[in-house]
Amino acid sequence: MGTVVDRLLQLVTVLLGVTVIVFVMITLTPGDPVEIMLGDMKAAPEQAEALRRDMGLDRPPVERFFRFIGNAVQGNFGLSFFHRRPVIDVIAERLPATIELTLAALVLALAISIPLGALAAVQKGGALDRAATIGALLGVSMPGFWFGILLIMLFAVQLGVLPVSGRIGYGDEVPALTGLLTIDTLLAGRFDSFAQALRHLALPSLTLALPMAAPLMRVTRASMLEVLRSDYVMFAEAKGLSRRRVLWRHALKNALMPAVTIAALETGSLLGGNMIVESVFGWPGLGRLVVESIFARNYPLVQAAVLLYAVTYVLLNLLADLAYTLLNPKVRL
Amino acid sequence: MSSHAADVLAPPIAARSPTAESVARFLDNRLAVASAIVVIAIVLLAIGAPWIGPHDPNEADLLRRLQPPVWLEGGEWSFALGCDALGRDILSRLMYGARVSIAIGVIVILFATAFGVATGLAAGYLRGRIDTLISRLVDILLGFPYLIFAIGLMAMMGPGLHNVAITLIAKEWVVPCRLVRGETLAAREMEYVEAARALGVGRLGIMLHEILPNILSPVIVVATIRLAHVIILEASLSFLGLGVQPPTASWGSMVADGREFMLDAWWVSTFAGLAILTLVLAINVASQGLRDAFDPRFHD
Numbered sequence: 181m182g183t184v185v186d187r188l189l190q191l192v193t194v195l196l197g198v199t200v201i202v203f204v205m206i207t208l209t210p211g212d213p214v215e216i217m218l219g220d221m222k223a224a225p226e227q228a229e230a231l232r233r234d235m236g237l238d239r240p241p242v243e244r245f246f247r248f249i250g251n252a253v254q255g256n257f258g259l260s261f262f263h264r265r266p267v268i269d270v271i272a273e274r275l276p277a278t279i280e281l282t283l284a285a286l287v288l289a290l291a292i293s294i295p296l297g298a299l300a301a302v303q304k305g306g307a308l309d310r311a312a313t314i315g316a317l318l319g320v321s322m323p324g325f326w327f328g329i330l331l332i333m334l335f336a337v338q339l340g341v342l343p344v345s346g347r348i349g350y351g352d353e354v355p356a357l358t359g360l361l362t363i364d365t366l367l368a369g370r371f372d373s374f375a376q377a378l379r380h381l382a383l384p385s386l387t388l389a390l391p392m393a394a395p396l397m398r399v400t401r402a403s404m405l406e407v408l409r410s411d412y413v414m415f416a417e418a419k420g421l422s423r424r425r426v427l428w429r430h431a432l433k434n435a436l437m438p439a440v441t442i443a444a445l446e447t448g449s450l451l452g453g454n455m456i457v458e459s460v461f462g463w464p465g466l467g468r469l470v471v472e473s474i475f476a477r478n479y480p481l482v483q484a485a486v487l488l489y490a491v492t493y494v495l496l497n498l499l500a501d502l503a504y505t506l507l508n509p510k511v512r513l
Numbered sequence: 514m515s516s517h518a519a520d521v522l523a524p525p526i527a528a529r530s531p532t533a534e535s536v537a538r539f540l541d542n543r544l545a546v547a548s549a550i551v552v553i554a555i556v557l558l559a560i561g562a563p564w565i566g567p568h569d570p571n572e573a574d575l576l577r578r579l580q581p582p583v584w585l586e587g588g589e590w591s592f593a594l595g596c597d598a599l600g601r602d603i604l605s606r607l608m609y610g611a612r613v614s615i616a617i618g619v620i621v622i623l624f625a626t627a628f629g630v631a632t633g634l635a636a637g638y639l640r641g642r643i644d645t646l647i648s649r650l651v652d653i654l655l656g657f658p659y660l661i662f663a664i665g666l667m668a669m670m671g672p673g674l675h676n677v678a679i680t681l682i683a684k685e686w687v688v689p690c691r692l693v694r695g696e697t698l699a700a701r702e703m704e705y706v707e708a709a710r711a712l713g714v715g716r717l718g719i720m721l722h723e724i725l726p727n728i729l730s731p732v733i734v735v736a737t738i739r740l741a742h743v744i745i746l747e748a749s750l751s752f753l754g755l756g757v758q759p760p761t762a763s764w765g766s767m768v769a770d771g772r773e774f775m776l777d778a779w780w781v782s783t784f785a786g787l788a789i790l791t792l793v794l795a796i797n798v799a800s801q802g803l804r805d806a807f808d809p810r811f812h813d
Contacts (some may be wrong), residue, residue, distance in 0.1 A: 190652065197653030202665065209669040321794035323745050325752045326768050326786030333775055452660030456749055460772075471753055474668045486657075486665040494656045 184502065191498055198490045199252070203245050206483040213237060216477050217261045257484035262476045267484045271466060276359025277347060278465035281457070282450045284362075284381050285388035286443070293393040294439060297400025298432050301408060312397060319394030324453055328387040328460035335383060342382055345462030349376045384461040388453050392446045399442045404435040444500030448493040535730070538806040545802020551795040555788075559611035567591065567602060570609040571760040574600035579778040595780045597770060603780065606762035607788055613674065613751075613763040614792065618744045620678050625685035626736050632686070633693025634720045638701055648694070651687045659684055660749065667755045677756045681743055692735055696728040730807045737800035741793045748789050764789050 214232050223231075232238055235258065236247055251257065257267040300312040335342040347361055348354070352373050354364045362381065365374035407413060408431055416426045455467035462468070466485060473481040529537075540546060558565070577600035581588045588595060594603040636647040654662070663680045670676040700706060701724070709723045750756035751765030759766065764785045771782025 193649060194652050194656045197649065198656045201653065201657075205665045205669045210671065317794065317797055318790075321741065321745075321790055321797050323748050323752075323765075323768070323786065323789045323793070325749060325765075326782070326789065329768070329772060329775060329782060329786070333779070337776060448658055452658035455660055455664065456753070459753060470664065474664065474755065479668070482665065482668055486661055489661045490657045493658050493661075497655075 187498065187501065191494060194494055195491060198494065199249060199487065200245070202483055202487045202490065203248055205486070206479050207241060207244070209479055211477055213261070213479060216479075217259075252484075252487065258480040260473075260478055260481045262473065262478045262481070267480050270469070270481060271484060271488065274464065274466045274469045276356075277463060278454055278458070278467055280347075280360040280362065281381065281384055281388060281454055281463060281465060282447070283360075284385035285392065285450055285454075286447055288385050288389040289392040289396055289446075290443060292389065293396035294400050294432075294436070297397040297439070298404050298427075298435065300397070301401045301404035301435075302427060304405065309401075312401070316394040316397050319390050319397075322390060324387055324391060325456050325460050327390060328383070328457060331383045331387060332461070343380050347377065347380050347464060348373060349380075352376055384457050384463050387460070388450055388457045391453065392443075392450060396439055396442055396446065400435060400439045403438045404431060407431045407435045410434075440503065441500050444496060444503060448496045451489050451493060535807045539802055542802040542805065545799050545805075548795040548798035548802070551791065552799055555611055555792050555795070556615055558608055559615050562605070562608040562612055566605040566608045567593075568605045570601060570605040570762045572601060576600060579774060579781070581778070582780050594784050595778070597767070597781045598774060598778075603767075603784055606767060607764070607784060610762040610764040610767060610785065611788065611792070613757050613761065614744050614747060614789070617674070617678055617681070617747045618740050621681040621685055621743045621747075622736050622740050624678075624682045625739075626689045626732065628682070629686040629689030629691075630693050630725070630732060633690040634697055634724065636690070637694040637697025638716065638720050638724065644694075647690065651690055654684060654687045657684070659746065663746065663750060664753075664755065667750065672755050672758050674757050674761070677747055677750055680750075681746060685739065685743060688739055689732055689735065693728060693732060696731065697724055700724045700728060734800065734804045734807055737796065737803055741796040741800065744793055744796070745789065 213235065214228050214237065217231065218228060236244055239247070255268045259265065260267045260270045263270050296308075296312050296315075300309040303309050332344055336344040343349075348365075354361060354368055354370060354373055357364050357367055361377040362374060365371070365377050413426060413431050416430055417423070421430075454463075454465060455471055457463065458465045458468035459471055466488075470482060470485045473479075473485070562570075574596070577592065577596040579598060580592055580596040580600070582595040582603075583590050583593045585595075592602050592604070594607070597603060597606070632647050636644040657665075662684050666680040666683060667676060670679065697720075705727075706719060706723055709719050714723065747756055748763070748765030748768070751763040752769045754766070754769065756765060757763040767785035768782040768789075771778065771780075771785070774781050
């Protein structure tokens with residue numbers, strides 16, 4: 181238990197450090213936020229000065245940092261220059277799309293990599309093993325943005341079976357309960373719309389899943405090979421249990437642990453990947469919003485989003501560590 | 514074992530050195546050797562671009578707008594891979610783009626490795642406050658997803674070649690640092706280090722002349738693996754418009770430029786995407802071969 185407390189204390193240090201870096205990044209970003217916010221409006225110097233005071237930009241950096249933390253804890257990241265609405269509202273609007281895409285990619289990556297990795301280990305040196313190894317190498321070497329374009333060309337343009345961009349068909353209005361369209365359509369009993377949402381999700385989630393599936397498959401293969409060589413598997417086989425039962429009930433169960441840990445760690449990398457994927461597929465999520473905001477110099481939004489991503493990433497890593505410890509009592513943090 | 518203390522402890526039998534054995538093991542791996550040759554060929558093409566490149570990569574000729582490659586109708590040998598939307602030669606831009614990808618990759622890996630090794634050695638050998646400070650900084654930087662950190666920093670510094678390199682170095686050094694710290698922690702308890710200490714070798718001498726040579730091979734292997742990763746990151750930043758700025762050719766921005774013409778002129782972004790895939794794949798295969806040959810844990 182003490183180690184968990186230590187880990188949580190360490191987490192606080194990391195989060196504080198992350199916040200300092202994000203604050204410094206934005207503070208040192210060139211350009212006067214007041215000028216950017218006023219844009220083309222012809223404001224009198226006194227009005228600009230009043231706005232500067234309102235935004236607390238006339239205060240010393242240290243004071244601004246503590247004010248930033250105080251506000252951030254309350255979810256107040258100021259106004260989005262571009263949308264002229266609170267940043268947190270704009271992010272909340274876009275977040276469900278990103279969560280849906282990330283979860284779909286995670287499910288897809290697990291569904292591809294675990295059976296394939298296990299089969300590759302069982303048939304070590306065989307055709308499937310070689311194909312899976314080549315596939316994994318291609319997966320880690322393929323630039324995601326180009327893979328996305330190729331998928332669009334093949335499935336959307338040439339074959340015309342999947343949509344190019346967006347989350348659902350035009351005019352398909354679904355009452356927003358969770359913001360995740362695949363779930364909302366099911367809750368509303370709209371199965372046609374559900375199919376539409378899935379079709380829109382297919383290509384972006386596959387693009388995002390690929391770089392994650394590749395290392396996951398290799399880890400599953402390696403840990404499965406190790407388990408297959410272990411005494412208890414040999415013992416189970418010697419006891420007369422069927423090969424199939426030994427493989428899928430005993431070996432895979434034990435081989436899954438490293439894969440689950442890597443999956444939790446890699447989920448963090450999906451957060452970065454979705455900026456690229458959302459940009460390629462016109463997916464209306466947070467990743468695309470951040471990229472657009474950089475070009476619009478909408479810094480309050482960039483600041484909040486980077487912090488949100490980093491905090492999520494740190495928490496995911498902590499959960500992965502804790503899950504690993506719980507699953508494997510031999511490991512202590 | 515190139516260290517003095519290790520030499521003293523080395524067995525007197527004159528066998529083939531471990532390095533020579535590792536090199537021989539690497540050369541036996543035909544796929545890895547072929548991949549290394551592909552990497553070297555791309556590097557040579559990149560270096561030789563100003564002399565062997567058929568055209569100026571930035572010379573626009575609107576009469577040749579979206580001209581197809583030589584094997585398609587309307588193509589010609591002097592513009593073998595066709596032209597982009599501004600009528601610029603794609604082959605020349607690919608060759609110059611390779612300079613950007615390789616230069617950024619090599620510079621980032623060299624600086625990040627040098628800094629990571631120095632900090633990792635200091636943290637692992639000196640321990641105490643220095644270790645705590647460096648380890649906390651590493652933990653904090655690991656708290657950012659790579660691309661998010663890069664995007665945040667690029668927003669601060671603005672796009673451009675130098676800034677891409679600085680951004681990637683600022684995040685990449687934690688990888689060798691963690692590796693070297695771990696290896697140093699193990700090495701400092703080894704007999705050869707204790708022997709050196711007993712002989713009165715100073716802390717800097719032990720770190721640089723005893724520990725460093727003995728942990729160098731995993732560092733080199735990891736550096737080559739990370740090179741592929743850095744090249745994809747640079748291409749990703751350029752694709753988003755945050756990396757190298759026009760008119761400088763870079764593979765990532767070439768893919769982005771050709772995206773809107775994929776229906777009528779697939780060659781504009783396809784060749785650049787293929788170039789990234791080829792280089793990264795070749796580096797990955799070659800670095801796996803290096804790892805298998807040089808890291809004893811992979812010898813079976």
